[in-house]
Amino acid sequence: MTPTAPQPGRIVLVIDDEPQIRRLLRVTLEANGYQVIEAVNGQEGIVQAAQGRPEIILLDLGLPDLDGVEVLKRIREWSRTPVLILSVRDREHDKVAALDAGADDFVTKPFSSGELLARLRALLRRPNQLRSPQIVVGDLTIDTASQTARRGSRTISLTAKEYALLEFLARNAGRVVGRSEIAEHVWDETFDPFSNLIEVYVNRLRRKLGDDDKKPLLQTRRGSGYILGAPSDSRSSAPARAGGASNPSRKSHA
Numbered sequence: 001m002t003p004t005a006p007q008p009g010r011i012v013l014v015i016d017d018e019p020q021i022r023r024l025l026r027v028t029l030e031a032n033g034y035q036v037i038e039a040v041n042g043q044e045g046i047v048q049a050a051q052g053r054p055e056i057i058l059l060d061l062g063l064p065d066l067d068g069v070e071v072l073k074r075i076r077e078w079s080r081t082p083v084l085i086l087s088v089r090d091r092e093h094d095k096v097a098a099l100d101a102g103a104d105d106f107v108t109k110p111f112s113s114g115e116l117l118a119r120l121r122a123l124l125r126r127p128n129q130l131r132s133p134q135i136v137v138g139d140l141t142i143d144t145a146s147q148t149a150r151r152g153s154r155t156i157s158l159t160a161k162e163y164a165l166l167e168f169l170a171r172n173a174g175r176v177v178g179r180s181e182i183a184e185h186v187w188d189e190t191f192d193p194f195s196n197l198i199e200v201y202v203n204r205l206r207r208k209l210g211d212d213d214k215k216p217l218l219q220t221r222r223g224s225g226y227i228l229g230a231p232s233d234s235r236s237s238a239p240a241r242a243g244g245a246s247n248p249s250r251k252s253h254a
Helices: 019-031 042-051 068-076 092-100 111-126 161-173 180-188 197-209
Strands: 011-015 033-037 054-057 083-087 105-110 136-138 139-141 148-151 154-156 218-219 225-228
Touching: 011 019, 011 042, 011 197, 019 033, 019 111, 042 054, 042 068, 054 068, 068 083, 068 092, 083 092, 092 105, 105 111, 105 161, 136 161, 139 154, 148 161, 154 225, 161 180, 161 197, 161 225, 180 197, 180 225, 197 218
Parallel strands: 011 033, 011 054, 054 083, 083 105
Antiparallel strands: 136 139, 139 148, 148 154, 218 225
């Protein structure tokens, strides 16, 4: 049986510094109905991953400016686009490092066109929500590619840190998220756990979201954390993950 052809125009981003590899991949992919965009180094690849809106990324690990694993980590900060590693590195620890960083598959060079195309089809058969650049919570829409947000038809102006907090809460919509969990994912290791910075940013987000006090989109669960969205009754009292509760002596009044 002939394999099912890809949907016309599916975009593949190739991040590889070797011209002959890019040429081979372009010929193979375009002959099988894909559109191809290219990047010759890591920095360009990160930009193309955001601006080109690819549906899948082919990433080499041995790039001239950034290691491929570092490129992958940066892309994974804001995108769940499937990433297939193509590399001459065949040691187990290289594969483990790439997969742990968020790669969806790993193919060692040299590879056959048939195997590559089969792996692409397998990744593209995954549910579309894994590749969607948008997160929707009620009337709030977050575009993770452009890092913008809007509520209804109104665009919300956000600083980088406000956006990072809002996206993290949106990815966990309907679940109580504790202060320590927010600090771990949105701030860095220098964050002071006794500061009220999270409460300050939550208040900023509430104002910018234009929340109604009676039915706020961003709610506080005192002693537990915060929740974005209107969870069902069965989930509204769900606790934060272990270690995520706020310090009882410093409850938020945001």
